[in-house]
Amino acid sequence: MKLVNNVIAGMAVSALAATVAQASTLEDVKAAGELKCVVSTGLAGFATPNADGKWEGFDVEFCRAVAAAVLGDGEKVKFIPATTKNRFTVLNSGEGDILFRNTTETMSRDTDLKLTFLPVNYYDGQGFMVPTALGVTSAKDLDGASICIQTGTTTELNLADFFRKNGISYEPVPIETNEEAFANYSGGRCDVYTTDASGLAATRIKFDNPSDHVILSEIISKEPLGGAVRHGDDQWADIGKWVVNALINAEELGINQSNVQDLAAASGDNPSVNRLLGTEGEFGAMIGLDSQWATRAIAQGGNYGEIFERNIGSDSPLNIARGLNALWTNGGILYAAPAR
Amino acid sequence: MSNKLYVPGTHPDLPPPSNTVGVINWLKTNLFSSPTNTFVTLVCLLFLTQLLPPMFNWLFIDAAYGGNSRQECVAQGSGACWAFISERLNLFVYGFYPIEERWRINLAFCLLLVTLAAVLWDRIPARKYFLAYACIFPFIATWLLIGGLGLTEVPTSDFGGLMLTLVIGVTGISFSLPLGVLLALGRQSELPIIRVFCISFIEFMRGVPLITLLFVASNMLSYFLPPGTNFDLLLRVLIMVTLFASAYMAEVIRGGLQAIPKGQIEAADSLGLKYWSTMRLIILPQALKISIPGIVNTFIGLYKDTTLVIIIGLMDPLGIGRASLADPAWLGLSIEVYIFVAIFFFLCCFSMSRYSLYLEDKLVTEHKH
Structure with missing residues (x-):
């Protein structure tokens, strides 16, 4: 059995190596004329098809921004919906060029699964939702509560850690899917539902009267979500990394969808803006693109703040607060390296 | 009542006896033939009367047929x-x-119906030709759906x-x-x-x-x-x-x-x-x-x-x-x-x-x- 495993692993690795050695991903993408972007098969606010079959969402907009930077057109994206089970294989086997699929960056994924993570585009974390009527204000008041929890996830382990650390007890109600959790929680089979905070926000607005339920402020785990590419093509990883950074920097520098073309038309007073938008220096050439790469990426869907508010923030039904995902200048931890 | 004589073999079919036909009789033989069956029937009826009206209300009466979001739906009806x-x-x-190419799917579907009719129903006229067509249908359908040869891929x-x-x-x-x-x-x-x-x-x-x-x-x-x-x-x-x-x-x-x-x-x-x-x-x-x-x-x-x-x-x-x-x-x-x-x-x-x-x-x- 060991031998068979080794042979299979060896074949997989050599096939992979051959794929990578063949040509750079950038050239492949340009030759194909479209960016193959791995997204979720459906996650509220992050990736979902609209009535015309066009993909929309927070993760989707990052795909489009990369396509705009590389190919000049944010519509030239082929979305590859992937489940949690096959997302990394799709990426590693070359069926996808880049992955934006609410994926938590972890050490084992970064190293063992041979992914290169792009900068974090959403800081998530595990939270709790309770009925407002319970009058609970802190997760530490939840002693003895029954908690709906998805089995086999990191959230299950985080929950056990949290309660052990605080010396309180809970009664787990194991469930399989989000839908099931909603049914159990709204049917009163459990007092508390716990999952990632973004998922809680999406679950909360399913209630006819969302204000009957409150999401506690405690976040008990770190879930930094980010895009990813395969190991072995640093140029391609750089492109993904700097597109994300460009969108975050754009918000910090006050560049948005409506003023980006004006700012990019001629070099202005702010050298940081000039460098990002290509009116000063040759930063596009450093990642194998032209000087307008960031301008196109920002023009596609706006800066990070605009993408956030439109898809999951205050302009969307999800109404998730910026919280940790605010710029470092606004009390969040979003801090992108400068383009210089 | 006169008993008419028939030549053997020419007697017309008589209607079945009246106690073996009719709704009442059907109910009697199928639903109330024994105490157990009567009981089961009544229990089922009770269930259906409890279950069907709310279901019907939810599915049709209280349902919302218009609106652009769930909020608008909820405002229109509770179903x-x-x-x-x-x-x-x-x-x-x-x-x-692609939206502008969807007519190809419709066409392929209509052709599929014709094919199914030819394959599944043997009384279709000129079935020989239809069956010949059914053999080439997979190629037509593939061409229509995937494109090439004049159609957008x-x-x-x-x-x-x-x-x-x-x-x-x-x-x-x-x-x-x-x-x-x-x-x-x-x-x-x-x-x-x-x-x-x-x-x-x-x-x-x-x-x-x-x-x-x-x-x-x-x-x-x-x-x-x-x-x-x-x-x-x-x-x-x-x-x-x-x-x-x-x-x-x-x-x-x-x-x-x-x-x-x-x-x-x-x-x-x-x-x-x-x-x-x-x-x-x-x-x-x-x-x-x-x-x-x-x-x-x-x-x-x-x-x-x-x-x-x-x-x-x-x-x-x-x-x-x-x-x-x-x-x-x-x-x-x-x-x-x-x-x-x-x-x-x-x-x-x-x-x-x-x-x-x-x-x-x-x-x-x-x-x-």
């Missing part, structure tokens, strides 16, 4: 929100197929929804039957190589879950194929689904083959028929007729198994439904989506099942008791 389904109907039917990754289910279902069904027949015959072959091959193939396919095969098709193959080869994902899935179903089909048909008395083969031998003629003219018609329920059972199973393709990221109606459920404007409408998808699958599977009954009825050659 089901069908506005969501009608807004998403095109997505459910066509998947991600549409990548199969844009396939989705009911149309994807039909593509996988119809392809799987039409190819698994002949393959299954060959495998079943091969399993009984006297040539060891063929027999061993067929047995190992059938046992392997039946021993592995379909999900595993789909995973192999979608993930493992890309590692093993030479880099740069682009082996279409949908094609891989079609092949896997067909092979999987054909293994089951082979066993169903083997059951039919074994039910044929040995005398039939001997009779064919004594007529001097060769192996293939024996099979084609004598054995298979009888064996297939016996196997109809099992064959259709396999078809229905295969058709429903197509929902598994969501695991490898293909969007069948269920996948489209789940993805649509994540639309922030429509969150929380899972019941409507699942009912809609269930109705679609029920209609398809129920028609298959009815057709098999019709076929069994039509092919009866024994005396009916």
Whole structure:
């Protein structure tokens, strides 16, 4: 059995190596004329098809921004919906060029699964939702509560850690899917539902009267979500990394969808803006693109703040607060390296 | 009353006695024939009166048919929100197929109906020509759906929804039957190589879950194929689904083959028929007729198994439904989506099942008791 495993692993690795050695991903993408972007098969606010079959969402907009930077057109994206089970294989086997699929960056994924993570585009974390009527204000008041929890996830382990650390007890109600959790929680089979905070926000607005339920402020785990590419093509990883950074920097520098073309038309007073938008220096050439790469990426869907508010923030039904995902200048931890 | 005399054999049919016909009598014999049956009937009636009115209200009376978001739906009625389904109907039917090319799917579907009529109904006029057409239909349909030769090419990754289910279902069904027949015959072959091959193939396919095969098709193959080869994902899935179903089909048909008395083969031998003629003219018609329920059972199973393709990221109606459920404007409408998808699958599977009954009825050659 060991031998068979080794042979299979060896074949997989050599096939992979051959794929990578063949040509750079950038050239492949340009030759194909479209960016193959791995997204979720459906996650509220992050990736979902609209009535015309066009993909929309927070993760989707990052795909489009990369396509705009590389190919000049944010519509030239082929979305590859992937489940949690096959997302990394799709990426590693070359069926996808880049992955934006609410994926938590972890050490084992970064190293063992041979992914290169792009900068974090959403800081998530595990939270709790309770009925407002319970009058609970802190997760530490939840002693003895029954908690709906998805089995086999990191959230299950985080929950056990949290309660052990605080010396309180809970009664787990194991469930399989989000839908099931909603049914159990709204049917009163459990007092508390716990999952990632973004998922809680999406679950909360399913209630006819969302204000009957409150999401506690405690976040008990770190879930930094980010895009990813395969190991072995640093140029391609750089492109993904700097597109994300460009969108975050754009918000910090006050560049948005409506003023980006004006700012990019001629070099202005702010050298940081000039460098990002290509009116000063040759930063596009450093990642194998032209000087307008960031301008196109920002023009596609706006800066990070605009993408956030439109898809999951205050302009969307999800109404998730910026919280940790605010710029470092606004009390969040979003801090992108400068383009210089 | 005069007793008219008839010549023997010319007496007209008389109506049945009045105590064996009529609604009351039907109720008496079917629903209230014994105290137990009466009790069961009453309990069922009670359940139905409790269950049906709220269900009907929820489905139709209180349902909302218009609106652009769940909020608007809720404002209109407390029942089901069908506005969501009608807004998403095109997505459910066509998947991600380009909007301006969707007429091709409609056309292919109409052609499919004609083909089905020709294949399934033997009283269609000029059936010979229709059957010839049915043989070239797969090529026409492939051309229409994929494009090329004058039509815009549409990548199969844009396939989705009911149309994807039909593509996988119809392809799987039409190819698994002949393959299954060959495998079943091969399993009984006297040539060891063929027999061993067929047995190992059938046992392997039946021993592995379909999900595993789909995973192999979608993930493992890309590692093993030479880099740069682009082996279409949908094609891989079609092949896997067909092979999987054909293994089951082979066993169903083997059951039919074994039910044929040995005398039939001997009779064919004594007529001097060769192996293939024996099979084609004598054995298979009888064996297939016996196997109809099992064959259709396999078809229905295969058709429903197509929902598994969501695991490898293909969007069948269920996948489209789940993805649509994540639309922030429509969150929380899972019941409507699942009912809609269930109705679609029920209609398809129920028609298959009815057709098999019709076929069994039509092919009866024994005396009916």
